[in-house]
Amino acid sequence: MSSPIYVAIDTPDLARAKAIAGRVRHHVGGIKLGLEFFCAHGQPGVHAMAEFELPIFLDLKLHDIPNTVAKAVQALGGLAPAILTVHASGGRAMLEDAKAAAPVGTKVIAVTMLTSLDASDLTATGITGSAHDHVARLTELARDSGVDGIVCSGAEVAAAKAIWPKGFFVVPGVRLPDGHVGDQKRVVTPRAALDAGASILVVGRPITQAEDPDTAARAIAATL
Numbered sequence: 001m002s003s004p005i006y007v008a009i010d011t012p013d014l015a016r017a018k019a020i021a022g023r024v025r026h027h028v029g030g031i032k033l034g035l036e037f038f039c040a041h042g043q044p045g046v047h048a049m050a051e052f053e054l055p056i057f058l059d060l061k062l063h064d065i066p067n068t069v070a071k072a073v074q075a076l077g078g079l080a081p082a083i084l085t086v087h088a089s090g091g092r093a094m095l096e097d098a099k100a101a102a103p104v105g106t107k108v109i110a111v112t113m114l115t116s117l118d119a120s121d122l123t124a125t126g127i128t129g130s131a132h133d134h135v136a137r138l139t140e141l142a143r144d145s146g147v148d149g150i151v152c153s154g155a156e157v158a159a160a161k162a163i164w165p166k167g168f169f170v171v172p173g174v175r176l177p178d179g180h181v182g183d184q185k186r187v188v189t190p191r192a193a194l195d196a197g198a199s200i201l202v203v204g205r206p207i208t209q210a211e212d213p214d215t216a217a218r219a220i221a222a223t224l
């Protein structure tokens with residue numbers, strides 16, 4: 001069985017991205033490319049990273065009116081990513097249209113509440129209730145919109161899975177117990193996230209900023 005760990009290669013430096021992928025390719029199940037990489041290298045960069053023959057998770061977190069998101073998803077279709085993200089808060093029509101525009105083999109995944117946010121951030125944006133309530137509401141919306149799953153933190157994934165037993169659950173913000181949290185606020189260990197029902201784990205800096213990325217990836221995998 002392939003590893004549930006997707007390495008988030010967040011860098012604008014293509015040579016560095018390739019070097020990291022080359023070192024960890026046998027210890028991870030996929031490569032996640034996000035805004036930092038995509039804004040620097042676009043579709044040719046994604047093609048270059050596809051040479052490692054691992055599933056590509058394109059984490060662009062699209063969020064706009066339904067027509068614009070659908071057209072963007074169509075424009076990305078030639079990349080045939082295994083996973084593509086949109087924001088759940090874009091609403092039902094946007095989610096439905098994104099899914100309809102995606103290639104058959106691409107999982108469209110809705111980001112519920114960024115793992116860099118906590119309850120006080122929600123309040124500041126006018127959203128009342130807990131992180132759990134907010135994620136639960138957006139999980140129901142994603143499920144009913146026909147996308148394939150959600151992104152949430154490991155703290156909410158068990159509750160989200162109870163709402164949507166057949167959903168696909170992407171969990172970033174995972175750290176080993178002694179790991180540097182950085183800008184993440186809702187953090188759990190990789191083991192706890194998997195036990196709670198995560199389908200895949202997204203791990204970035206704990207691997208990419210380690211002195212030895214392959215040892216770091218292996219150490220995380222060993223806890224699973």
Ligand SMILES: O=c1ccn([C@@H]2O[C@H](COP(=O)(O)O)[C@@H](O)[C@H]2O)c(=O)[nH]1
Pocket residue numbers: 008010034059111113114115116151152172173174182184202203204205206
């Ligand atoms: O809620 C979210 C959604 C996406 N991400 C992305 O995951 C990685 C996490 O990187 P770390 O270095 O392991 O913190 C990063 O690419 C984010 O854009 C997230 O963290 N939270």
